[in-house]
Amino acid sequence: MVHSIGWKVAQDPARETTLASKQVTGRSWRQRRFSAIGWRYVMLMVLIFSLSSAWSLLLIILNLEPSKSANYILHTESLDHGHFWQSHKAASSIQVTTIALLLVVVGVYWYLLYLLLVQPPSHRIRPGEAKPRKRKILRRIPTVDKEGKQQRAWQRPVLLILRWLGRVVAKLYRSIVSADGKYRKVWHVLMEVPEVVLQILTLREYMAQGLDPSLLCCYASLMAFNAFVAFYGIQFRWNEATIHHILKDSIVDAVFAVFFPALVLFCSLSAFQDDLKTVKIRQRFFPPRMFERKARNYVNAKELDMFSTDFESLLGAMLLHSLESKRMLQRGLRAIVGFFFLVYGIGCIVYTVVAVHASRNACSSYPECVQFDYQWVPGAPNVACGCLAYVDRDLAPAESEELIDVTQTLAELASAGKLQTVQLVNRKINGSLPDTLQACRGLRNLVLIHTGVQVFPTWASSSFSKLEYLHIEGASSDADLMELPSDLFTSMTGLHTIHLSYHAYLPELPAMDGLEALECVYLGYLNSITELPSWGDLPSLQVVALEGLPQVRVLPGVEQYADSLEMFFVQDTPACCSGFLSQGDCNTSFPNCCTDDSSSLPPTCLVMPDEHNFIATNATLTVFNDFTANVSNFCDAAQATCPNAMTTLKFAEEDVCTGVLYRECSSESEGPGIGFNEDMGCVQCVHSQDLIDMRKAEISAGCTCDKVEEEWLGCT
Template structure:
């Protein structure tokens, strides 16, 4: 549904947003709740269309109405006497008191107002905790404040046809909450989502499968994508609190529609409202509530912004009222930590990346982190504080050939059951990955440029995995059993893939280039595996299904993207797409291959990509001084 709204269905095989699937219990509750709401609205529509052809033939007379009213008052007085009778049992007194309150019109009014405001307040807290943009927070806060103030005005200044006016006012604010605000949120997402679709289309035609340039997630603006992801995710029912607030406000809306129809059909009922009339205490209470809501929202925004001010790497934080401590750096309720350097211009920048180990530890201290994206940063280990971020949904760590992840504790991901994306790239010294058994909601797994990795952990609990990408892992000779995966949409393996020819999938063919000495990395030739190390039937079936994208050509020097060296970076002087010279090839280009430093690369793919971009007027504007050789005029 989100892909349809944002028109991203063709991005990354339909797995661009990767929301966490709700638990089965919440899913069933949601189906039941939405079905009940649909049934209620259908009933209201049918009632509106038919206008109740059959009406009650016997109408109560005014006298009988008076008798019923007298009887009701008598019953209330009797119940009240029982409730204050000390000789009566406590349980009977309590029941009588509750019955008297429920029979009171003022009690009904209080409950109706309180239910509406309670649901709206709960939704506001969720919006603040999700780190929604200031404009959306302000709009929703205004709705609650206006609702409470409007009710106070109706109470203090009673009007003719009070019941009808009360219901219409309540109905209007419920419509704003259930329809208006979600529509505003979607509009905000659509208006702020900017993505160069033509650029992605060119990349998909030029670059081989598995290259970073073919991923929509790597082209999109990460901060913009995170904000939209959180806004759209907040509109989904994913928890018990979400269920009661979303379904509850829809139920109250349906009841008010039904009530409005009854009032329109029966003008006599329009005169008597349920709100107390000229009740100064009730009106003042609602005004005070409105003021408190406004102050609460303002303080949540203000104090959390101050707490996160020392951390520009925090791209998104929860709007939470924080009791600020002097000189404290660990109070920021950060949701998304994004710090990328995708095109270092000098060799000094490339070889001395910023160390973020302490920064990650500080921002993970509150346990709120849900998104981590670090590219070309010095992070030799994931701090222990990250373990406490059990709501982690997205983790991408693109290391550096000189300083990258060296080791990960085997239980690092055990409590991250809602993680949907795990992208580990350029961690060249990492020999093994931790257990993935806790990642029951993982949908995308990318392991790239891991030159020392010899084995992948078991995929036993990865039943929801949709995309699997393994690129430049030359020492990998086997795959885990893929039978637990039920809905794999894409499986891409680039460079080497010795398991395609060493007998793992059946026949051993050591003459296949994939099993020979690697022409770029120098990895030794593969050997035939023993019979007890061959793939399961399910793994073979999946491999056969994706044979076109997993057993391709080995990477050759002509198309390789070597690590930036001092001389190859100096020849580019930090200028993208500049022509340069590389031994053994007729033409080369200055390019930040795999988001490394801008260096001279012999690969033909970025050259063709840029030529097409210039010809079609796509991407960054070209500079004739440096790109005339590519067709720039």
């Protein structure tokens, strides 16, 4: 006879009772456990474990995609084609190790949640009494007498020793890990030692990175808080329940693992919101030219550098919160250990405050050193300024001003050998870089805009092997850079951005072969360059911008970069019309290939059939087809210039702006204007309604403004 499942359940009260009893039992042991711990403590532990595991997962994402993560959080995907932050991934070995450790930490926190919420309590076993399963195992282990019958006589002592060792290890293990174990608290205190060591190393790393002093003092205070908790627990709460020890440890670990990194991230994100707001608005009004839309040049360099430092400190964060345990010392030893933690906690704060004060005094003579490491050696006579970031910019110089010579200052700050960032805008460097910069082998960012530097020394290739960002920009009216070493990029394996522009007399560029990390190349207004250098294998290449290269008739082959290339910007370059893109047919109607003599081709055209090998291959043309549809980025005739065109001389009217940004000005011939510094040059009266509308939009968005000079724009 076939019965339905529902009928069988209804006719089986014993099974129904068993299920109900299991549910009641499950609720009862949870109620007993939570009541013993305290419901508030349970909720706090669940919150701590959940936040810590979620933060560890976030750190994994940040390690995998640092730039994309920063772009997503701050909505900066549109700035510099997604390369605004220039956050480079760590080495694969470091990345794999970090992610593996973070996954272990996540697993530990989930296991703790499982133990707290899911796993029922085990039955207590009285001392000397083994569990049934253990008794079965022990029965299977042959005794010494039985073993004597089975083995030879010389094996008996070995078995006795092994059996004794096994019992000692098992007993010691139970005395350490069990809730009422004899040595649990001893182990708990001992595990504070590696935690303290890691905290000290982390603080030193933060100080060496030049983390913001307020964050350093905060971290030192947290270290002191951890030490005071340990001191209080050893001296006054030694016999406290184990669960309360674990809870306090969990809170302290969460402070280091979640609260402080979250504070660092918050400070980083809020550092220069005003600048980000400004550059986002400028993107809407600036002309569609790659070199004028470089958002990275317009934000506060100090805040950008501090963000990079803070953000990278998260990526290399030590996993201190993975350490847990503590338990039992004698009274006299407890007092000594407790006193040690008390002195250690006070020492953390004192050392940090003194180091910050001493380092600030050492660098007080260099206000342009916006970031420096914090060091203090007790007994040392003087602390040298360990400058990490030297930033000296004048973004709005008056036309009549002479550039300030900073060669000597740069040489003095470089003598410590710790510079990682150098950014000079509208400052003068005499001829070549100072020789003391050779000692700065950790230099990562070098930005020189309108500095007049003419020669790069031969030692730059080896000394700047860790360089990641290189931006050398001259002024349109000066000679500026005239020579670069042919092997400049040979050792720069980590270089990811190259920007060279406005160097009219630079004859050639160094080869770029082997730059595995290179992502962005900007080359513009290099009047003497006749051909681009060898590129070779550039597996990470994503953005290429070429503009104002009046003698370059051929572009490099890009078929090997098809998978990685995201943007190829070409404007005002003869390669657009020389025949390179059109099977050798020169387009003389295009401005870059214009000619006065219709009987002969201009020198910017390819000569057929002699230069047939220079024509782009079908594979290269296929890649270019993805970019030619947007003429604002690729070969726009409106943005090209004819080399033979006569320039029209204009009567120079008096500039009433006199170096004041956004001052109202006007011209009888061109109408209203605004004081502005195009290309970070001198402030002049620029007659552009787009610039006026741009500044009005910035003021409406809440950006800071001058109530006197910008009242006409709506600043109140």
